[in-house]
Amino acid sequence: xxYILFFLYNFGFVLSIYAANPNQTKSESTQCSYFRTGIFExxxxxxxxxxxxxxxNYQIQxxxxxxxxxxxxxxxxxxxxxxxxxxxxxxxxxxxxNSIKVKMVKIEKSGYxxxxxxxxxxISTCRETKVGEIQK
Numbered sequence: 001x002x003y004i005l006f007f008l009y010n011f012g013f014v015l016s017i018y019a020a021n022p023n024q025t026k027s028e029s030t031q032c033s034y035f036r037t038g039i040f041e042x043x044x045x046x047x048x049x050x051x052x053x054x055x056x057n058y059q060i061q062x063x064x065x066x067x068x069x070x071x072x073x074x075x076x077x078x079x080x081x082x083x084x085x086x087x088x089x090x091x092x093x094x095x096x097x098n099s100i101k102v103k104m105v106k107i108e109k110s111g112y113x114x115x116x117x118x119x120x121x122x123i124s125t126c127r128e129t130k131v132g133e134i135q136k
Contacts, residue, residue: 031107032078039132040111045125053134058085068092078104078112 035054042050042061050063054072059082061068066089070082083099084092098119106113111129118124 032104032112035104035112035128035130036074037134038130039134041129041131043127043129048126051131055134066092075101078107 037054037056040052040054042048042052048063050061052059052061057072059070059072061070066087068087068089069085071085072080072082074080079102081099081101084096086096087093100119101117103115104112105115111127114126114128116124116126
């Protein structure tokens with residue numbers, strides 16, 4: 001009987017936490033699926049800023065008259081890998097073919113923070129804000 005009361009007490013406590021914080025009841029998949037396509041503004045801790053359009057399997061990033069076209073492969077509900085396909089940025093041309101693993105964290109209504117790991121093992125973070133939808 002003690003175990004049943006203990007279980008019911010803890011179950012009620014967990015339910016009250018979720019009721020007080022309804023955003024936590026959304027699954028990761030539901031939260032992140034909104035960001036799979038669209039138009040985004042990107043601001044990184046490194047100082048890099050850009051705007052990009054994300055389609056279902058690639059994205060095009062634009063900054064200072066430069067562009068990056070990246071293949072995007074979703075590896076989980078809130079994680080993906082981007083591979084640089086082409087660019088007109090002379091500083092990035094040697095990185096064509098390289099990939100970055102990205103994890104979406106601190107997910108909010110209009111954006112999320114990223115944790116990005118390059119092929120060299122370097123870690124960086126950015127803030128991506130969805131500013132529009134892509135017209136079909």
